[in-house]
Amino acid sequence: MRVNREEEIYGEGERAEYVFKVVSGAVRTCTIDMEGRRQIEGFYLPGDIFGFETDACHRFSAEAMSDAEVVALPRATLERAAADDKATAHALWVLAASELRHTREHMLVLGKKGAAERVVAFLLQMAARAKTDVLHLPMSRTDIADYLGLTIETVSRSFTRLERDRAIALDGARQVIFKDKGRLQALAA
Amino acid sequence: MRVNREEEIYGEGERAEYVFKVVSGAVRTCTIDMEGRRQIEGFYLPGDIFGFETDACHRFSAEAMSDAEVVALPRATLERAAADDKATAHALWVLAASELRHTREHMLVLGKKGAAERVVAFLLQMAARAKTDVLHLPMSRTDIADYLGLTIETVSRSFTRLERDRAIALDGARQVIFKDKGRLQALAA
DNA sequence: CGAACGGTTGAGGCGCATCAACGGACGTGG
DNA sequence: CCACGTCCGTTGATGCGCCTCAACCGTTCG
Numbered sequence: 001m002r003v004n005r006e007e008e009i010y011g012e013g014e015r016a017e018y019v020f021k022v023v024s025g026a027v028r029t030c031t032i033d034m035e036g037r038r039q040i041e042g043f044y045l046p047g048d049i050f051g052f053e054t055d056a057c058h059r060f061s062a063e064a065m066s067d068a069e070v071v072a073l074p075r076a077t078l079e080r081a082a083a084d085d086k087a088t089a090h091a092l093w094v095l096a097a098s099e100l101r102h103t104r105e106h107m108l109v110l111g112k113k114g115a116a117e118r119v120v121a122f123l124l125q126m127a128a129r130a131k132t133d134v135l136h137l138p139m140s141r142t143d144i145a146d147y148l149g150l151t152i153e154t155v156s157r158s159f160t161r162l163e164r165d166r167a168i169a170l171d172g173a174r175q176v177i178f179k180d181k182g183r184l185q186a187l188a189a
Numbered sequence: 190m191r192v193n194r195e196e197e198i199y200g201e202g203e204r205a206e207y208v209f210k211v212v213s214g215a216v217r218t219c220t221i222d223m224e225g226r227r228q229i230e231g232f233y234l235p236g237d238i239f240g241f242e243t244d245a246c247h248r249f250s251a252e253a254m255s256d257a258e259v260v261a262l263p264r265a266t267l268e269r270a271a272a273d274d275k276a277t278a279h280a281l282w283v284l285a286a287s288e289l290r291h292t293r294e295h296m297l298v299l300g301k302k303g304a305a306e307r308v309v310a311f312l313l314q315m316a317a318r319a320k321t322d323v324l325h326l327p328m329s330r331t332d333i334a335d336y337l338g339l340t341i342e343t344v345s346r347s348f349t350r351l352e353r354d355r356a357i358a359l360d361g362a363r364q365v366i367f368k369d370k371g372r373l374q375a376l377a378a
Numbered sequence: 379c380g381a382a383c384g385g386t387t388g389a390g391g392c393g394c395a396t397c398a399a400c401g402g403a404c405g406t407g408g
Numbered sequence: 409c410c411a412c413g414t415c416c417g418t419t420g421a422t423g424c425g426c427c428t429c430a431a432c433c434g435t436t437c438g
Binding site: 302303304339340342343346 | 425426427428
Binding site: 113114115150151153154157 | 393394395396
């Protein structure tokens with residue numbers, strides 16, 4: 001299944017009939033509250049699974065941040081397989097566990113008071129996935145801001161300050177080179 | 190098992206060998222980050238289950254907010270039961286689902302910008318448990334502040350303002366009477 | 379009675395949101 | 409090819425909201 005940039009994969013409130021896996025590209029899940037503010041729940045890269053819900057309906061919508069390929073697995077099939085096969089059931093369990101872990105970590109990040117702390121936490125989170133010191137960000141500043149509960153201006157200023165302090169280097173807006181992870185860890189607080 | 194007020198039930202990082210259920214009293218789970226700031230993950234009232242982890246170790250510590258009785262169930266027993274019995278496995282699944290749901294809602298609350306919005310969200314959360322319009326808060330202002338990522342002063346001021354606006358009434362610091370839930374819903378934004 | 383604790387209220391400062399302007403990258407059409 | 413628009417990101421100026429520090433009050437306990 002192919003989706004274009006900014007295209008919606010599923011909407012908030014729709015019945016959760018499929019679980020998705022990212023093959024290429026990048027996906028975000030988010031929700032809009034009544035004042036129109038957007039909270040991004042997570043970013044999904046190739047290999048990641050999203051749309052996995054414990055309820056009948058999706059609580060977040062999913063959109064492609066770039067042109068992307070995803071595979072859709074019918075939820076009913078999964079549940080049937082889990083009922084028969086212990087290994088599949090265990091895999092589902094592990095998946096739910098990692099969702100919970102991620103959400104809890106995200107909660108802790110949002111509990112942080114300083115903007116710098118949040119941005120650094122985000123960067124370290126992303127760095128943990130890519131093993132290298134050069135990191136390509138598939139998401140816009142707006143996405144990062146809505147993920148961290150900040151504004152694009154504050155995110156941007158945090159990046160420039162980190163660069164000035166020689167903790168990172170920027171090659172364009174979306175290429176981050178880690179220069180001093182130790183300092184970042186310290187700033188994460 | 191009986192625990193006294195402010196007594197620790199288990200600590201962050203300890204091996205998660207038991208799952209607990211509140212019989213009487215109230216319990217909080219929380220974590221301390223490196224700057225010494227405390228983030229409360231959740232409040233647990235009679236009937237609630239806590240200490241249920243997907244990992245081997247507890248990621249939060251648990252403390253009694255009042256004198257309390259809890260029952261401890263060995264995790265190994267639960268897992269054995271779940272392997273044999275479909276119904277138990279399903280119950281565990283539902284439990285994990287509700288943890289995830291709660292954490293996600295908490296995340297959304299922490300994503301809110303205004304202090305009033307957060308406090309109202311907290312109050313409505315608590316009100317949803319007690320069916321009545323009179324609510325006894327088992328936790329201190331400090332606990333509420335650390336749950337919402339605010340300071341005790343800001344929480345206190347928010348309460349006072351809500352009372353002045355006739356949305357709630359206060360009978361002492363820990364007794365809240367809901368006067369105008371409609372207005373609260375509106376403020377939740 | 380004094381000390382300790384929890385909660386409320388007040389005064390002031392800092393940090394982030396807001397509003398605004400600018401610059402570069404990209405695409406389109408003349 | 410260049411003029412034009414749009415989008416994204418950065419930077420600057422300003423204001424408001426929450427944190428901080430501080431004083432005060434009521435309750436509980438030694």
